[in-house]
Structures are given as C-alpha cells and as structure tokens.
Amino acid sequence: MNNNNKGEIMNKLTKVGLSALAGSLAVVSANASEYSVTGDTQVVFSSAEGNEAGATGSNGKGYGVDTDLYFTASGETDNGWTVSVFTAMDMEQANTATSGGLNSSAQMTIGMGSLGTVQFNDVSGSAANAIDDVLPKAYEEVWDGTSHGAANHSFGSSTQSGSVDYRTPAFSLMGFDLSATYTYDPNAGAGPASAGGVGGNSQSGEAFTAKVSGMGFTVGAGTEEMNQASTATGAQKTKRATGYALYSNGPVSIGYQEFYNDNGFASAGTAAPDTEGDGFGIAISQDNYSLSYSEVNEQTKADGNTAALEEVEMSAIQGTYTMGAMTLGVSMYETDNPEGATGKYEETELSVSFAF
Numbered sequence: 001m002n003n004n005n006k007g008e009i010m011n012k013l014t015k016v017g018l019s020a021l022a023g024s025l026a027v028v029s030a031n032a033s034e035y036s037v038t039g040d041t042q043v044v045f046s047s048a049e050g051n052e053a054g055a056t057g058s059n060g061k062g063y064g065v066d067t068d069l070y071f072t073a074s075g076e077t078d079n080g081w082t083v084s085v086f087t088a089m090d091m092e093q094a095n096t097a098t099s100g101g102l103n104s105s106a107q108m109t110i111g112m113g114s115l116g117t118v119q120f121n122d123v124s125g126s127a128a129n130a131i132d133d134v135l136p137k138a139y140e141e142v143w144d145g146t147s148h149g150a151a152n153h154s155f156g157s158s159t160q161s162g163s164v165d166y167r168t169p170a171f172s173l174m175g176f177d178l179s180a181t182y183t184y185d186p187n188a189g190a191g192p193a194s195a196g197g198v199g200g201n202s203q204s205g206e207a208f209t210a211k212v213s214g215m216g217f218t219v220g221a222g223t224e225e226m227n228q229a230s231t232a233t234g235a236q237k238t239k240r241a242t243g244y245a246l247y248s249n250g251p252v253s254i255g256y257q258e259f260y261n262d263n264g265f266a267s268a269g270t271a272a273p274d275t276e277g278d279g280f281g282i283a284i285s286q287d288n289y290s291l292s293y294s295e296v297n298e299q300t301k302a303d304g305n306t307a308a309l310e311e312v313e314m315s316a317i318q319g320t321y322t323m324g325a326m327t328l329g330v331s332m333y334e335t336d337n338p339e340g341a342t343g344k345y346e347e348t349e350l351s352v353s354f355a356f
Contacts, residue, residue, distance in 0.1 A: 042353035052343030127181035128207035129156030135281030145333030162192030176214035238264035309340025
C-alpha cells in the first residue's frame with residue numbers, strides 16, 4: 001500500500017473518531033508520522049510429566065517455534081490529538097473467529113490529551129484484561145506451564161475483544177498518581193464484529209479498573225460483569241473481581257493479587273461453582289539477569305450439593321539472561337491438584353528468543 005493510500009485511510013479513521021467523540025469540533029486531517037514493523041521469534045524445548053486424572057498429553061517432550069510480527073502506525077491531527085494503530089500477528093496461531101485469525105492483538109487508540117484516551121479493542125488489549133495477572137515474573141505467568149484450566153487470569157476475558165475503553169489521564173495528588181478505566185463490550189464473551197457488521201449475541205459486558213501509584217507502590221483493583229440469559233431462571237450476571245498491590249525498589253519487585261469469580265450459569269438453570277484465590281510473586285532484575293518465584297492458589301467453592309474441589313497450587317521458578325537481541329530463558333512449573341483433583345503436573349521449559 002503506498003503512502004497516499006495510507007494517508008487516506010488514516011484521514012477517514014480520524015474523521016469517524018472525531019465526529020463520534022466530539023461533534024462540536026470541526027473535522028481535521030491526520031498526518032501520518034511513523035510506520036514500523038518489528039518482531040521476535042523463539043525456540044522452546046518443553047518437558048512435561050503428570051499423573052493427574054483424566055488429562056491427556058501430560059507426559060512428553062517437544063520443540064516448538066513461535067514467531068510474532070508487530071505493526072504500528074501513528075499520526076497527529078491538527079488539533080493535537082493522536083491516532084495510533086497496533087496489530088500483533090502470531091504466525092503459528094490457528095485461524096479462528098475468537099482469536100481474530102493470525103491477529104493475536106489489534107487496537108486503534110485516540111489520544112485526546114487532557115481529556116484522556118479512547119481505545120477500540122478489536123482483538124484483546126482492553127484495560128481490564130491487562131490486569132488479569134500482574135505478579136512480577138522473569139519469564140511467563142505461573143499458569144503458562146500447567147495442564148490446569150487456571151481461572152486466576154480470567155479477569156477481563158469476556159470484554160477483551162470487540163470492546164472500547166475510556167482511560168482517564170493520570171491525576172496527581174500528594175505525590176501519588178490516580179487513574180481509572182471503563183470498558184464496554186456490546187457482545188461480551190464473543191469475538192469482534194467485522195467493520196460495519198454486528199455481533200452474534202446480545203449479551204453485553206462492562207469492566208472498571210482503578211489504580212494509585214507512587215513511592216514505589218502501586219495498588220489497583222477492577223470489576224467485570226457480563227449479562228447471561230437463562231430460559232429457566234431469567235437473567236444473571238457473570239461477575240469477576242481482582243485486586244493487587246505491587247512494590248518496586250531498585251532491582252527487586254514484589255506483588256500480591258487476589259481474585260474472585262462468580263461464574264454464573266454452567267447451563268440453563270444450573271449455577272456454576274464460584275472460584276477464588278490469591279497469589280504472590282517476587283522478581284530480581286540486575287544487569288542482564290532476571291530471577292523470579294511466583295505462586296498462585298485457587299479454590300473452587302462448594303455449590304449446593306456439590307462439594308468444594310481440592311485446592312490447586314501453581315508455582316514457578318524462572319530465570320532469564322539477555323545478550324543484546326538474544327534472551328535465554330528457563331522456567332520450572334509445578335501444579336498440585338490440577339482441576340481440583342488429587343494429582344501433580346510438572347513442566348520445564350528452555351527457550352532461546354531473538355528480537356528484530
């Protein structure tokens with residue numbers, strides 16, 4: 001696509017955004033200022049061993065390659081607003097409607113200066129989903145290497161695609177910065193609609209987040225709700241909540257996070273068991289080295305005549321070493337009682353990644 005066509009597309013996007021968000025303002029042109037493509041690739045060797053009941057593929061070894069490309073473009077309108085787009089392409093990802101095909105992440109962002117920011121989340125990228133798991137880590141989240149269907153990182157998952165965020169600017173108060181976000185999704189729990197199209201369901205969702213940071217501390221929380229219809233009992237909401245506290249001092253970062261999921265209906269008229277849990281993590285980064293330990297405990301609660309499941313404990317010890325564009329990583333995962341049943345799962349990953 002030549003630069004003239006790109007400029008025309010950016011101009012059209014700007015006109016639509018300005019008309020919708022500030023009808024009293026005159027439509028102005030957007031001038032493209034930057035287009036870039038970056039990427040990374042990694043080779044991962046994994047070794048897994050587990051004796052949990054009912055799991056398949058728990059034991060074995062294998063190599064895998066993951067390559068991602070990142071496309072960014074940005075421009076500025078005559079009134080000082082900014083328009084930027086971002087797309088991440090996972091070259092190994094299956095082409096499914098819920099994942100957006102090869103696009104693992106895609107957003108358009110309008111920066112309005114002191115009025116805040118509006119972001120359209122076509123595929124992932126919502127403010128709520130960004131705080132699903134904020135525990136410090138050197139490599140990946142603790143749930144990345146488990147056979148267990150972890151629920152601790154589900155916050156924001158129902159409103160992450162096909163949604164729109166409003167994000168306030170940071171407000172300073174007595175040495176602390178305060179900010180908040182609101183996310184609305186007209187088709188919660190589903191993938192995005194095509195441009196000019198409509199979603200496949202009528203259940204909406206919304207999410208709120210807020211955080212305060214200063215003097216090395218960050219404290220934040222969020223809630224998410226998704227309308228859920230049942231022909232037997234009427235409407236009910238699936239609700240999620242999370243809260244966290246982080247502290248960073250030099251090379252050391254420490255974090256604690258809690259979550260609670262009211263899972264709504266498992267089927268018409270039948271409530272799904274709720275889940276709750278917490279986790280902590282500590283990471284040390286010095287020069288080219290990073291080390292971390294994290295642990296998350298998860299409990300599926302009793303529901304009516306159904307007893308509570310065994311408590312699940314996931315833990316990870318990780319380390320990385322960076323040499324220029326190359327990073328070496330190692331992670332050792334362990335899960336006790338995956339899926340709430342007696343058993344154990346262990347996984348070790350060795351990776352070599354390159355940024356370009």
